Amino acid sequence: MIRAILPQLSLLVLIMVIAVGFVKKINIGFFSIGAAFLLALLGMAVELQIKSGDTMRLLKASDVVKGFSSSMFVTLVGVTFLFGMAAVLILLGGADEKKAIKSIPWGTLIMICGVGVLVNMISLLGGIDLISNTLASFMTEHTATPIMAATSGILSWVSSTTAVVMPTLYPISAEICQRFAGVNYVELIAAITATSFAAAISPLSTGGAIIMSSYSAARETTTEEMNKMFYTLFLLSVANVCVNVVMAAVGVFGLGGLF
Numbered sequence: 001m002i003r004a005i006l007p008q009l010s011l012l013v014l015i016m017v018i019a020v021g022f023v024k025k026i027n028i029g030f031f032s033i034g035a036a037f038l039l040a041l042l043g044m045a046v047e048l049q050i051k052s053g054d055t056m057r058l059l060k061a062s063d064v065v066k067g068f069s070s071s072m073f074v075t076l077v078g079v080t081f082l083f084g085m086a087a088v089l090i091l092l093g094g095a096d097e098k099k100a101i102k103s104i105p106w107g108t109l110i111m112i113c114g115v116g117v118l119v120n121m122i123s124l125l126g127g128i129d130l131i132s133n134t135l136a137s138f139m140t141e142h143t144a145t146p147i148m149a150a151t152s153g154i155l156s157w158v159s160s161t162t163a164v165v166m167p168t169l170y171p172i173s174a175e176i177c178q179r180f181a182g183v184n185y186v187e188l189i190a191a192i193t194a195t196s197f198a199a200a201i202s203p204l205s206t207g208g209a210i211i212m213s214s215y216s217a218a219r220e221t222t223t224e225e226m227n228k229m230f231y232t233l234f235l236l237s238v239a240n241v242c243v244n245v246v247m248a249a250v251g252v253f254g255l256g257g258l259f
Helices: 002-024 028-046 061-066 070-091 097-102 106-124 127-136 144-158 161-179 185-201 206-218 223-249 252-258
Strands: 049-052 055-058
Touching: 002 028, 002 106, 002 127, 028 106, 070 097, 106 127, 106 144, 106 206, 127 144, 144 161, 144 185, 144 223, 144 252, 161 185, 185 206, 185 223, 185 252, 206 223, 223 252
Parallel strands: none
Antiparallel strands: 049 055
16 A cells, blocks of 8 residues: 555655745755655665565665666765875875865755755655656647656656656657657657756756756855755746747647758
């Protein structure tokens, strides 16, 4: 029973975290980390048990290690190397560690990392798939382009456009064109690409996170200012997606065939 509602529950948690941060004017990164931890515990209680014959056993250390991808190991090695270089520079007197640590925008890092962890947990629990599948259930020959545009925008709100959205939706587009003969493949790809890039300024995505980190690194900011930027970027991203979906619905992305 709990397993069936995990996707809906994860999306509800995200909405609650954003609402709390908006009302209380506090860094939502802390709440995001706590919410992700609770969702992970719930997911482990429901999912992270492996069948062994007729019995059930908890995951062993070897099972956990198997879950690490090669890119994660490369990232860990890279971070370890950077920390090592920083330690060497400090020992050689090349930098003042107190000033260096103080200049790091900790509030922004906590917000970006916390929200990123929560969004990744929502994706693992099926929340993003739930949204995509719900939109796809309404798809027809005439609504395929705007629905795929909306799907690409929603996915781009919480993930990288080039690394996640395009590799995921481009193959699906070919299948949609085979299923609905009246759907133009070029129009579909144009709508997906334009909408996903328009949504990339979301602070939950890579582009928006870079904007926030660059802003906080360039000047001293308060938690309230960063929260305001977070919601401003997200609302702009939502507006961009809505505009692109309307454009897809009226056939703007199909005008390329005229030239």
